[in-house]
Amino acid sequence: MLTVLLAIGILVLLSLIFGAILGYANVRFHVEGDPIVDQIDALLPQTQCGQCGHPGCRPYAEAIANGEAINHCPPGGQSTIQALADLLDVEAVPLDGDHGTESAKRVAVIREDECIGCTKCIQACPVDAILGAAKQMHTVIADECTGCDLCVEPCPVDCIDMVEIGVTAKTWSWDKPQGIAATSLDIIATDRQAEVAH
Amino acid sequence: MRTEKPQTAKVFSFHGGIHPPENKAQSLQLPLGKPSLPSELILPLGQHIGQSSRPLVKVGDKVLKGETIAINNGFLSSFLHAPTSGTITAIEERLIAHPSGLSDLCIVLTPDGNETWTDLEPLNNWQDISKTDVLAYLSEMGIVGMGGAGFPTQVKLQGAHKNPLTHFIINAAECEPYITADDMLIREKTLELVAGIEILQHLVEAENVIIGIEDNKPTAIAALKTVLTQRNSDIQLAVVPTKYPSGGEKQLIQLLTGKEVPSGQYPADIGVLCQNVGTCVAIHDAITQGKPLISRFTTLTGDALKSPQNVEVLFGTPVAHLLEYADYESKKLSRLIMGGPMMGYTLDSAAVPIVKTSNCILAASKKELPAPAPEQACIRCGMCEQACPASLLPQQLLWFSKSQEFEKAEHHNLFDCIECGACSYVCPSSIPLVQYYRHSKSSIREAREANVKADLAKQRFEARKARQDAEAAEKEAKRLARQKATTNKATDAKKAAPAKATPTAAAAPATNDESKKLKVDIAIGKSKLKKLQKQLLEAQENEHVEEISNLQLQVTDQEKAIAALEEQLAKTPSAAPAAPAANTEKATPAPVSDELKKAKVDVALIGVKLKKLQKQLVETPDDQELKDKIAAFEADLKAAQDIVSKLSSNAQSSTNATAAEPKAVMSDELKKLKIDAAIAKAAVKKVEKALKKAEEIKAPEADAIRQQLKEAQQRADELEKALANPETAAPKAAPEKAAPTAENTDAEAAKKRKIDLAIAKAGIKKAEKNIQLLKDQGKEESEIEASEWPKKLIEAQQKLAALEAEEGAPAPVEKTAEPVANSEAKAEPEMDLATQIKKEKVAVALAKAQINKLNKRLESTPEEAESIKQEIAATEQRLQSAEALLEKLIHSQTNMQENR
The missing domain is CATH 1.20.58 (Methane Monooxygenase Hydroxylase; Chain G, domain 1)
Known part of the structure; x- marks a missing residue:
């Protein structure tokens, strides 16, 4: 009987100790905010274009954390969807066409002699990448432009073009090899010879 | 000073490596060649790692041999010099020597054939001046690493000062098959090489200086030994066994020091500096003769060349010119490679120029370099692992690269791969492993760059948001302050009027609070109502009968609730002023x-x-x-x-x-x-x-x-x-009071007109949008006609035209009147004229934009052609009139200027 009581007593004591430790850890290592939102936000392309239907990338990250579909981001494209799927452990689905299609990286260019200096594009730019003042010609800082298209619509004289960023020798990257060809069945040397004979 | 033979250093070994056929004898049959001047030299601005150089010359400039034509653009960049005297004929995009086969900005120099040197200023006192000055001088001489990547030498030497150097290694291994340029350089310029090494040793002060050379270059080794003995030099000579890729920087370091460069670090981190022999000679020429880097030794070899040889060639010489020089047979040529067969890349065109890092041109015949066999499945033989000089797991990297699992590939140290090609060479399934790795590396690099850009965009977005929030808060604070001021006035007035003000003063805030609450409730109710209405509309569109009736019920309920709330709200403020019964007349x-x-x-x-x-x-x-x-x-x-x-x-x-x-x-x-x-x-x-x-x-x-x-x-x-x-x-x-404010009212009228104009424009936009919406919904043409929007559109456009006419009309009248009134003050009307011209220009631009838009619409909706055409005609008329006016204005402006 004593051993039973002793065992129970020890277990109770242990549970109290561990409970105290856990309770302390909960307070000590408490994480403010929702870390998953930050992680999702880090994967989004930060173009702030609003094509997902949210005013910016972070609101969409919050929406994803609350269960919205992960395929509403055209600038991120399939690679972003894949990354989100990996992070959230859900299935990677193809991009939702309703929100736009994945296109090559683009940058806004103002045809400067046509600009009337109305500052509307400056107000529309989510990353302050357009320089200019009222009745002065505006211009886009190409390095800062995320290619979000938001400045095109407000321009009253349609002088903003979205120009694709071409590949230069510095940004060029190697192609992926073809892989194992489906028709490469002439593995044996004699097969190849037969082919030559034809 | 020792008098014995040059010391030979201990040689270690590195993992893996292969022994491909050397094929070095062909290009050593003939002595060093000196090709003639080509008709033009093409000098790419990005011949090295880092930022492209910035051109200093313009088209048409005459330059002398050795003159600086481009300067460095940032820290990791280099100078560029004219390889010969002549004229700059173009600065334009030309094909460059790059695996992508893309073009880049190049300076094109047409030689005058005189080879007139610019004034050379050798740095004879290099032993006395500070090392920083010497490094700066080397940078100005355009010296970059000539072994492979073209890393600016002064940057590498600066990096070497981080830690005390134990070893300074001169890379003369030249392990890649076919290439003999360094071999030839050592034979031809042994003295210069050793002198160059001594200058470098002065700059870096390493404990040991070792020349690493493969044992397949006996002539070069003998020449070096002779010179080293003659000069009683401290420099050690290490003859390493022939094995590919012992010439890789990290491999040679391991061979000569036994130390491995840790992953992700540089040789300087373990106290080692490595320089190519070509770089040493270039440094010698720059310091003792003042000659900038304008030429190099390049091997021309391959079965398609009748006379393969090494040449000293000016940078910018087109490859085609060199092929011509080495008597190439176009029939035999199947692949033209820049670099060696292991690490080089195929050139699509022979028009590309030789640059600072071009050590070999391989014109290979089909027999010599057959097309790669088709890739087959990996049989997990493990030969790639045996061959890898970086001790990686090529198989694992292949899986990860194939399945795009770049993160795992990185974990397996993909970036330690030196892309030597040994694994591809030994692979029995002919898998192009290196190509997979290169693809993975560039994908990862791209992703990193995108990440950096995304971070920047995020920062800017957040900064903008913070700024906007701050502005909004400021506005709100101002508004509150104003409100407070007015309420204070009101309460003061109330306090002053009735003697029994105390209860009302207490009541007023209470009722205020209540009405505020009510207002909030109403706002919430309204937003709910809106939502419900939207749902209702959707339901109507989709024809869900049950939902419609249900939603309608909800809508009416909501409306009732809002009405009740509003009633209450209407009552509450009335209660407050009712309290001060003293002045009922006002109440x-x-x-x-x-x-x-x-x-x-x-x-x-x-x-x-x-x-x-x-x-x-x-x-x-x-x-x-x-x-x-x-x-x-x-x-x-x-x-x-x-x-x-x-x-x-x-x-x-x-x-x-x-x-x-x-x-x-x-x-x-x-x-x-x-x-x-x-x-x-x-x-x-x-x-x-x-x-x-x-x-x-x-x-x-x-x-x-x-x-x-x-x-x-x-x-x-x-x-x-x-x-x-x-x-x-x-x-x-x-x-x-009215009289002096007449001007003000004029201004106000103008403002009002402008506002009207804006409203009319907005009306047009809205009408257009609605029409578009109707069209999108697939409504028939007749239905669109039936809805009031087209009418509204036309009305609004008419109104806009009228307003614009009004806007334009009074202005010129004023203008014509003004010059008479103050004929002396000419500057003012001119300025007015200028602003007017600007305004007309804007009008012209707007009209043009509208025509463009209409044309676009015409294309997209041909069924509406008639009405759109009419609109276009109207807009064109407007455009013409605006342009005529503009012309007139400009004319009058020029007249005025002439009169002055």
Whole structure:
């Protein structure tokens, strides 16, 4: 009987100790905010274009954390969807066409002699990448432009073009090899010879 | 000083490596060649790692041999010099030697054939001046690493100062098959090489200086030994066994020191510096003779060349010129490679120039370099692992690269791969492993760059948001301050007027709070209502019958709730002013206006309901029940409007009674009257609309509505009259003040015109959008015509045109009048003219944009061609007139300037 009581007593004591430790850890290592939102936000392309239907990338990250579909981001494209799927452990689905299609990286260019200096594009730019003042010609800082298209619509004289960023020798990257060809069945040397004979 | 033979250093070994056929003998049969000057030299601005150089010359400039034509652009960049004297004929995009086969910006130099050197300033006192100055001098001489990547030498030497150097290694291994350029360089310039090494040793002060050379270059080794013995040099000579890739920087370091460069670090981190022999010679030439880096040794080899050899070639020489020089047979040529067969890349064109890092041109025949065999499945033989000189797991990396699992590939140290090609060489399944790794590396690099850019965008976005928030907060604070000031005034006034002010003062904030709460409730209710209405609309579109009835019920409930709340709200403020009963005369107008407000709200509510029902009616024109409902609502509306008119007339009379009050009250009255008139006008419009709709559906109550319309118009007229009377009275009261403000009113009128213009424009935009929406919804043309939008569009456009004419018209009159008035002040009209010209330019631009837009629409909707064409014609007319005006203005401006 004593051993039973002793065992129970020890277990109770242990549970109290561990409970105290856990309770302390909960307070000590408490994480403010929702870390998953930050992680999702880090994967989004930060173009702030609003094509997902949210005013910016972070609101969409919050929406994803609350269960919205992960395929509403055209600038991120399939690679972003894949990354989100990996992070959230859900299935990677193809991009939702309703929100736009994945296109090559683009940058806004103002045809400067046509600009009337109305500052509307400056107000529309989510990353302050357009320089200019009222009745002065505006211009886009190409390095800062995320290619979000938001400045095109407000321009009253349609002088903003979205120009694709071409590949230069510095940004060029190697192609992926073809892989194992489906028709490469002439593995044996004699097969190849037969082919030559034809 | 020792007198014995040059020391030979201990040689270690590295993992893996292969022994491909050397094929070095071919290019060593002939002595060093010196090709003639080509017709033009093409000098790419990005010949090295890092930022492209910045050109210093213009097209047409004459340059001398060795003159600086481009300077460094940032830290990791280099200078570029004219390889010969001549004229700069172009600075343009040309094909460059790059695996991508892309073009890049190049300076094109046409030689004059004189080879006139610019003044050379050798750095003879290099032993006395500071090392930093020597490094800067090397940078100005355009010295970059000539072994492989073209890393700016001064940057590498600066990096070597981080840690005390134990080993300074000179890379003479040249392990890649076919290439003999370094071998030839050592044979030809042994003295210069050793002198160059001594200069470098002075700069870096390493404990050991070792030349690493492969044992397949006996002539070069012998030459080096002789010179080292002659000079009694400290430099050690290490002959390493021939094995590919012992010439790799990290492999040679391991061979000569036994130390491995840790992953992700540089040789300098373990106290080792490595320099290519070519770089050492270039440094010697730069310091002792003042010659910048303008040429190099390059191997021309391959079966397609009849006379393979090494040449000393000027940078910018096109490869085609060198092939010509080495008698190439175009029939035999199957692949043209820059670099060696292991690490080189295929050139698509022979027009590309030789650059600072081009050590070999391999013109290979088909037999010599057959097309790669087709890739087959990996059989997990492990030979790639045996061959890898970086001790990686090529198989694992292949899996990860194939399945795009770049993160895992990185974990397996993909970036330690030196892309030597040993694994591909030994692979029995002919898998192009290196190509997979290169693809993975560039994908990872791209992703990293995108990440950096995303972070930047995020930062900027957040900064912008913070700024906007701050601005909004500032505005809000100002607004609150203003509000506080006004309420303070009001309470002060109240305190001053009645003696028993204490209870009211307490009551006022309470009622304020209450009304605030009520307002919030109303806002919430309204937003809910909006949502419900939206849902209802959707349901109607999708024809879900049950949902519609359900939602309609909810909508009416919500509307009732809001109405109740509004009633309550209307009551609460009336309670507050009722308390100070002392001055009832002043208090009376308030309840009246409250009642009026309530009645107006009722009118508005009924109007909304009516509109909705009418909308439904348009969709289901045969619904008798709906028609009945509409009739009932219209009756309600009329009753409510009657109440409003009665109340407003009451209000008028009550205010008329206080008309003797000072001007402030007067303007209040005016305001109220104006509002009433506007409301009446709106009512007229509404009724008109209802009438139109009724006519459209041939409803029997059209007559009744017409009657209503008449009444409403009458009311509006009355109100306007009433409005006119006090308006005429007001200026009489203060005629003296009115005179000086005439200018102000002019300005105000202009402002108003502008606002009208903007409103008209917005109207056009809205109408266009709505038409577009209707089209998108797939409505028939006739339906679109039937809806009021096209009419509205035309109306708005007319209005806009009228307004624009108005805007334009008074201006020139003023302008013509002004110069007469002040003929002396010429600057002012000119400036006005300038602004006017600007304005006209804007108008022209706008008209052009509109034409563009219309043309676009014409393309997309050919069925509407007629109307759009008309519009285009109208806009073009406008454009023409604007342009004519603009021309006239410009003409007059030039005239004015000429007169001056």
